[in-house]
Amino acid sequence: xxxxxxxxxxxxxxxxxxxxxxxxxxxxxxxxxxxxxxxxxxxxxxxxxxxxxxxxxxxxxxxxxxxxxxxxxxxxxxxxxxxxxxxxxxxxxxxxxxxxxxxxxxxxxxxxxxxxxxxxxxxxxxxxxxxxxxxxxxxxxxxxxxxxxxxxxxxxxxxxxxxxxxxxxxxxxxxxxxxxxxxxxxxxxxxxxxxxxxxxxxxxxxxxxxxxxxxxxxxxxxxxxxxxxxxxxxxxxxxxxxxxxxxxxxxxxxxxxxxxxxxxxxxxxxxxxxxxxxxxxxxxxxxxxxxxxxxxxxxxxxxxxxxxxxxxxxxxxxxxxxxxxxxxxxxxxxxxxxxxxxxxxxxxxxxxxxxxxxxxxxxxxxxxxxxxxxxxxxxxxxxxxxxxxxxxxxxxxxxxxxxxxxxxxxxxxxxxxxxxxxxxxxxxxxxxxxxxxxxxxxxxxxxxxxxxxxxxxxxxxxxxxxxxxxxxxxxxx
Amino acid sequence: xxxxxxxxxxxxxxxxxxxxxxxxxxxxxxxxxxxxxxxxxxxxxxxxxxxxxxxxxxxxxxxxxxxxxxxxxxxxxxxxxxxxxxxxxxxxxxxxxxxxxxxxxxxxxxxxxxxxxxxxxxxxxxxxxxxxxxxxxxxxxxxxxxxxxxxxxxxxxxxxxxxxxxxxxxxxxxxxxxxxxxxxxxxxxxxxxxxxxxxxxxxxxxxxxxxxxxxxxxxxxxxxxxxxxxxxxxxxxxxxxxxxxxxxxxxxxxxxxxxxxxxxxxxxxxxxxxxxxxxxxxxxxxxxxxxxxxxxxxxxxxxxxxxxxxxxxxxxxxxxxxxxxxxxxxxxxxxxxxxxxxxxxxxxxxxxxxxxxxxxxxxxxxxxxxxxxxxxxxxxxxxxxxxxxxxxxxxxxxxxxxxxxxxxxxxxxxxxxxxxxxxxxxxxxxxxxxxxxxxxxxxxxxxxxxxxxxxxxxxxxxxxxxxxxxxxxxxxx
Numbered sequence: 001x002x003x004x005x006x007x008x009x010x011x012x013x014x015x016x017x018x019x020x021x022x023x024x025x026x027x028x029x030x031x032x033x034x035x036x037x038x039x040x041x042x043x044x045x046x047x048x049x050x051x052x053x054x055x056x057x058x059x060x061x062x063x064x065x066x067x068x069x070x071x072x073x074x075x076x077x078x079x080x081x082x083x084x085x086x087x088x089x090x091x092x093x094x095x096x097x098x099x100x101x102x103x104x105x106x107x108x109x110x111x112x113x114x115x116x117x118x119x120x121x122x123x124x125x126x127x128x129x130x131x132x133x134x135x136x137x138x139x140x141x142x143x144x145x146x147x148x149x150x151x152x153x154x155x156x157x158x159x160x161x162x163x164x165x166x167x168x169x170x171x172x173x174x175x176x177x178x179x180x181x182x183x184x185x186x187x188x189x190x191x192x193x194x195x196x197x198x199x200x201x202x203x204x205x206x207x208x209x210x211x212x213x214x215x216x217x218x219x220x221x222x223x224x225x226x227x228x229x230x231x232x233x234x235x236x237x238x239x240x241x242x243x244x245x246x247x248x249x250x251x252x253x254x255x256x257x258x259x260x261x262x263x264x265x266x267x268x269x270x271x272x273x274x275x276x277x278x279x280x281x282x283x284x285x286x287x288x289x290x291x292x293x294x295x296x297x298x299x300x301x302x303x304x305x306x307x308x309x310x311x312x313x314x315x316x317x318x319x320x321x322x323x324x325x326x327x328x329x330x331x332x333x334x335x336x337x338x339x340x341x342x343x344x345x346x347x348x349x350x351x352x353x354x355x356x357x358x359x360x361x362x363x364x365x366x367x368x369x370x371x372x373x374x375x376x377x378x379x380x381x382x383x384x385x386x387x388x389x390x391x392x393x394x395x396x397x398x399x400x401x402x403x404x405x406x407x408x409x410x411x412x413x414x415x416x417x418x419x420x421x422x423x424x425x426x427x428x429x430x431x432x433x434x435x436x437x438x439x440x441x442x443x444x445x446x447x448x449x450x451x452x453x454x455x456x457x458x459x460x461x462x463x464x465x466x467x468x469x470x471x472x473x474x475x476x477x
Numbered sequence: 478x479x480x481x482x483x484x485x486x487x488x489x490x491x492x493x494x495x496x497x498x499x500x501x502x503x504x505x506x507x508x509x510x511x512x513x514x515x516x517x518x519x520x521x522x523x524x525x526x527x528x529x530x531x532x533x534x535x536x537x538x539x540x541x542x543x544x545x546x547x548x549x550x551x552x553x554x555x556x557x558x559x560x561x562x563x564x565x566x567x568x569x570x571x572x573x574x575x576x577x578x579x580x581x582x583x584x585x586x587x588x589x590x591x592x593x594x595x596x597x598x599x600x601x602x603x604x605x606x607x608x609x610x611x612x613x614x615x616x617x618x619x620x621x622x623x624x625x626x627x628x629x630x631x632x633x634x635x636x637x638x639x640x641x642x643x644x645x646x647x648x649x650x651x652x653x654x655x656x657x658x659x660x661x662x663x664x665x666x667x668x669x670x671x672x673x674x675x676x677x678x679x680x681x682x683x684x685x686x687x688x689x690x691x692x693x694x695x696x697x698x699x700x701x702x703x704x705x706x707x708x709x710x711x712x713x714x715x716x717x718x719x720x721x722x723x724x725x726x727x728x729x730x731x732x733x734x735x736x737x738x739x740x741x742x743x744x745x746x747x748x749x750x751x752x753x754x755x756x757x758x759x760x761x762x763x764x765x766x767x768x769x770x771x772x773x774x775x776x777x778x779x780x781x782x783x784x785x786x787x788x789x790x791x792x793x794x795x796x797x798x799x800x801x802x803x804x805x806x807x808x809x810x811x812x813x814x815x816x817x818x819x820x821x822x823x824x825x826x827x828x829x830x831x832x833x834x835x836x837x838x839x840x841x842x843x844x845x846x847x848x849x850x851x852x853x854x855x856x857x858x859x860x861x862x863x864x865x866x867x868x869x870x871x872x873x874x875x876x877x878x879x880x881x882x883x884x885x886x887x888x889x890x891x892x893x894x895x896x897x898x899x900x901x902x903x904x905x906x907x908x909x910x911x912x913x914x915x916x917x918x919x920x921x922x923x924x925x926x927x928x929x930x931x932x933x934x935x936x937x938x939x940x941x942x943x944x945x946x947x948x949x950x951x952x953x954x
Contacts, residue, residue: 076555
């Protein structure tokens with residue numbers, strides 16, 4: 001231990017001492033554990049959602065009127081998120097920290113930086129001790145965060161290997177997005193769905209089949225009928241009734257796993273994706289959808305308060321979101337976001353359709369779509385704002401190979417996204433008093449919220465690896 | 478109570494219940510209380526400072542290796558900061574909330590929104606009950622935050638009225654920046670320093686006189702010998718040895734107030750100012766200087782652990798700072814900030830001197846100053862970055878009345894600051910992987926850190942008004 005870490009490692013023991021209470025004697029392992037991860041979600045994402053909801057409710061503009069279930073949990077802490085080789089972690093290293101309690105390099109899942117030593121995630125340790133295990137995500141189920149709870153791979157992009165490890169886990173419930181590469185990168189491997197049957201998994205791919213799943217089902221792979229971008233669930237703000245929500249997948253998990261002790265990880269994965277894209281409406285929509293899943297497990301906790309532990313956190317912040325923009329200064333501006341009706345993905349699909357229908361598309365042709373999607377009336381914008389949109393539109397029309405997204409100056413404006421959609425994401429953010437600093441993750445610590453048996457250990461300020469360790473301790477692993 | 482606030486008001490009782498411990502019986506009031514306020518300081522400011530220090534120490538780039546004393550305090554919470562009329566508070570409404578426990582409109586200090594009802598700050602209530610009181614700030618002592626602990630005015634800009642209320646308070650120790658208007662706005666009022674003597678205050682204005690202050694001094698007004706911008710202390714990174722540090726003012730307060738029970742408020746006020754100016758080096762320097770003051774009171778706590786309560790928080794975030802910038806993506810970049818040797822204020826003074834010395838100044842003339850202040854080699858920048866600097870330089874040379882800082886597009890680039898200095902602040906931030914979204918405050922909740930007797934009440938997620946209420950309760954007020 002060097003002098004910098006002295007005191008930082010005080011942790012829960014220090015807290016307990018500071019609180020003037022004796023540390024509890026070795027307690028009975030907690031029976032029901034929910035690990036809820038908002039990918040890319042830190043304080044700004046939570047606060048933006050609370051602010052938006054409070055404004056919708058007509059409760060004025062007070063972000064302190066917190067309607068989020070996770071904000072109401074009695075124990076709140078903070079956790080650092082850096083990986084072994086970067087201040088700004090990726091989701092693979094973060095999932096490894098949260099699931100197995102080890103730091104590793106960005107890109108690696110449950111192995112050391114060299115890809116030699118394997119780390120066992122908490123879900124595996126729990127399963128070995130008789131806990132039933134559920135893994136739920138709004139993105140593809142082989143994505144880094146859910147994979148952190150069942151796979152060990154030296155590269156997060158090995159989707160097929162991850163999906164076969166999923167089936168080998170024998171865990172009782174997988175639900176949410178589909179797998180990305182069911183027959184491998186070269187499409188030359190045994191089909192994932194055939195393997196799933198061989199391994200005894202019941203696969204559901206429709207709402208009806210999902211509804212028919214009843215307690216007693218042994219091993220379930222419940223895939224959302226709607227495959228959106230990256231085989232994920234659609235953004236909550238875009239989802240039709242065919243799409244099963246994260247809250248529904250979570251409730252079903254409880255229904256199926258109940259009966260004995262269980263561990264369930266639920267990820268709101270598209271909070272991250274929307275924040276990479278600096279899309280304020282989609283970020284808030286998916287944060288609220290994630291919070292609805294938190295509400296589902298909180299309702300379960302209320303029925304089993306002495307046997308349940310809920311932990312809610314993010315794996316890192318994404319986008320450098322802030323509740324304040326230079327142009328709106330101290331103004332109460334969030335109401336402007338009520339005009340955004342769908343995500344940049346939905347906008348992109350309609351924009352592509354317009355371009356296909358009319359090859360010689362001009363800027364005025366997209367004004368109705370801009371109004372319909374973002375609630376922005378281009379005629380009412382400042383001239384320099386309209387100019388930004390026109391320049392982005394021209395850039396969007398360029399063939400991919402002429403767009404030069406690697407040009408640093410263009411990258412700052414648009415990232416690697418469609419220029420028009422990104423400029424609209426920025427503009428509607430700014431009108432609503434929100435702003436972003438990056439298309440990547442950031443290094444700010446994330447809040448941790450907890451309730452239930454053993455929740456007190458999650459107060460204070462600690463590292464993301466401590467979250468795994470504290471949870472393992474509460475479960476007697 | 479409406480449905481949105483249900484559960485949010487769980488607070489400490491809910492936490493105690495969740496932690497499975499009985500609420501403590503009515504305890505004896507705490508003897509020594511330190512309210513430490515980093516103005517404009519939230520998680521990003523704390524994390525940027527920790528990251529910078531860890532990097533300086535050669536400990537790698539892990540922001541998790543937290544050397545800040547405030548991060549090591551065992552109890553950590555979060556607080557919302559909105560004012561009665563704005564999502565994004567100002568420091569006057571925030572100080573009112575923190576000091577008296579009431580929401581009011583931005584701009585108002587310890588009165589209701591209409592300026593009719595007066596609210597008593599905790600320091601006044603404490604003084605009435607026999608606590609000695611100290612007020613320390615790195616900005617002018619009549620600024621909104623310190624004023625929140627002794628004044629009641631309907632407008633924070635009434636500096637002279639505030640300064641006379643300071644003298645009427647009878648508090649034992651005021652220290653830090655000078656007052657802004659010693660003879661009033663029109664310079665037609667009785668001189669503040671004459672009044673101070675009449676009211677029995679010992680005024681010190683030199684390092685020697687400050688050093689000579691000994692326990693037993695009854696009422697002290699200790700002013701920093703160096704008057705920097707706004708009569709504040711210089712930025713910590715610019716301060717010479719003539720300037721007394723926030724930590725020294727804090728230590729002297731302990732020396733003078735000790736002997737009976739006391740309450741001390743210490744504000745790191747220029748964290749806010751540096752963040753308004755988006756100056757990363759000055760922000761980190763003043764956050765570290767503030768943390769050194771926290772270290773002073775923490776060392777006192779260690780000698781009196783059962784009689785001391787320390788609360789550390791911010792009144793709001795300023796600047797929308799993020800530990801991540803689009804251009805640096807996932808790179809470990811903070812090292813670039815080691816090149817910044819002084820604040821934008823120091824740069825501005827030297828830039829003005831250059832302009833005075835050579836009226837026909839050209840861009841190349843300022844390159845040495847840019848290198849010396851920010852560590853930036855303009856020849857090594859990307860062409861678009863150099864162009865930004867050249868455009869800013871041209872803008873800086875314009876007469877004030879042609880600069881048009883109210884032009885929304887220019888405001889986004891430079892705020893109301895010197896265009897060249899602001900562009901340099903942005904550029905060095907970006908090179909270091911930091912970025913800002915505003916020249917104003919933001920609405921994100923702020924961390925609260927605490928240790929000592931009654932500190933457990935500050936765990937969880939609550940409102941800034943609760944900080945006053947919790948502290949009053951701990952002090953039996």
